[in-house]
Amino acid sequence: MIPKIEMAPPDEIREFQQKELTRTLFYVAQNSPYYSRLFSEKNIDVKSIRSLEDLHKLPFTTKADIQQFNDDFLCVPSNKIIDYATTSGTLGDPVTFGQTDADLDRLAYNEAISFDCAGIKEGDVVQLMTTIDRRFMAGLAYFLGLRKMKVGVIRVGAGIPELQWDSIRKYRPTHLITVPSFLLKLIEYAEAHGIDYKNSGIKGAVCIGEALRNQDFSDSTLSRKIAEKWDIKLYSTYASTEMSTAFTECEHAIGGHHHPELIIVETIGDDDKPVPEGQPGELVITTLGVEGMPLVRFKTGDIVQIHREPCNCGRNTLRVGPVLGRKQQMIKYKGTTLYPPAMTDVLNGFGNIEAHIIEISTNDLGTDEIIIKLAVKEQSEEFLREIKDHFRAKLRVTPKIEFTTKETLAPIINNPMSRKPVTFFDYR
Known part of the structure; x- marks a missing residue:
């Protein structure tokens, strides 16, 4: 056809x-x-x-x-x-x-x-x-x-x-x-x-x-x-x-x-x-x-x-x-240009991660700041280091990472007013 x-x-x-x-x-x-x-x-x-x-x-x-x-x-x-x-x-x-x-x-x-x-x-x-x-x-x-x-x-x-x-x-x-x-x-x-x-x-x-x-x-x-x-x-x-x-x-x-x-x-x-x-x-x-x-x-x-x-x-x-x-979602972070899909792909490689959101804001210096909030099955400093190492290897930079709970992220990601899950939030 x-x-x-x-x-x-x-x-x-x-x-x-x-x-x-x-x-x-x-x-x-x-x-x-x-x-x-x-x-x-x-x-x-x-x-x-x-x-x-x-x-x-x-x-x-x-x-x-x-x-x-x-x-x-x-x-x-x-x-x-x-x-x-x-x-x-x-x-x-x-x-x-x-x-x-x-x-x-x-x-x-x-x-x-x-x-x-x-x-x-x-x-x-x-x-x-x-x-x-x-x-x-x-x-x-x-x-x-x-x-x-x-x-x-x-x-x-x-x-x-x-x-x-x-x-x-x-x-x-x-x-x-x-x-x-x-x-x-x-x-x-x-x-x-x-x-x-x-x-x-x-x-x-x-x-x-x-x-x-x-x-x-x-x-x-x-x-x-x-x-x-x-x-x-x-x-x-x-x-x-x-x-x-x-x-x-x-x-x-x-x-x-x-x-x-x-x-x-x-x-x-x-x-x-x-x-x-x-x-x-x-x-x-x-x-x-x-x-x-x-x-x-x-x-x-x-x-x-x-x-x-x-x-x-x-x-x-x-x-x-x-x-x-997305052009509007381009991030300049520590001299590196990033887009959210690249960060999501890194996170998808970890079976220990149950859910995540990526937040972008402007810091006191007027530059982009990234915070990734993760809900994981098991929290440990070793796992946090492993994630940061992967970001460094794949994207050359390591964003700030915070652990939270699946219960905290679920209503944010699955907002009833949205047709699809939302994991990226741009506050710039």
Whole structure:
């Protein structure tokens, strides 16, 4: 089910995207109060944007722009909105995205080709371990995509290992959609309750929210820990509400495949100019085919590297590597640049750690300060030294580490107002 455009030669993909870009720019100029006003103020004639290189003539769209002028981004009257989705508000206040009937069809198509990329086929059964409520776009998108593929869906939602295993044993799903660290909780529960999880019929899991790969595509500490226990295929998928598009790994696990019929991607440096080939930069996207709230040159805040080498799966599209971190979450610590995912990966290597949070603040000198609070099974000075040694070896610096209890961290991490566990807190 690989779309023809994704197997086309790069020049053909490029020509296709340029035509779609032209169509999108005319659409927002005519229908978006925000972009119509912006183009007028900046004296931008959309007819002058003829190639992907011409994108630099257009201003960026930021999360702050959407927060300030949320309703002005809508390109259709309110009676055309079928679904209201909001961002998770990871950095700042959530924003609302109105989706039309056509947008939901596009969302279903996006997830269908993404799940196909991850090896899910008609006749499979998938257990959905993410929420479909709370105005969460992803959960709805997963359901719509699987339905389009004629794949059975078990809508269990997040958490509760006992309920998850009850559904797995009753309905025999072939695949799971989940946060990968939750797979470790499933394994732990199964082992404690005598469940033969290795013969449960699960073939693979599509994983969201946490890194399965390092920048060189080797397995992260988290995915290695899962693989040591459970021989299932793990696929990484990366998306956001603003993109309305997913980048999902194929079986070769060398980055999430780009769907050129749905989105244009750029990567830029701190100077807002394209980064050299092979260098990480902030991902900037322009959505294609979105009717309700299309975005032009939206800065995602995610630092990624683009890969263009051919993939053996037959797709000729570029691939997005693992997210290095959020631009706003970059930490300068003792002369070293850090992102939270790198620290989390170090912590994931210790079985003695039950839970953690990372707190960033500004100290009296005006520089970044890191405190990591750990709930561990057994506290000791020896274990504390071991953690610090690992940080020094992996990241060249050692943050301040404090021991606390699982009971203290649990309500902080699993805030009922959040859709997903939160382990990073930026107080700068």
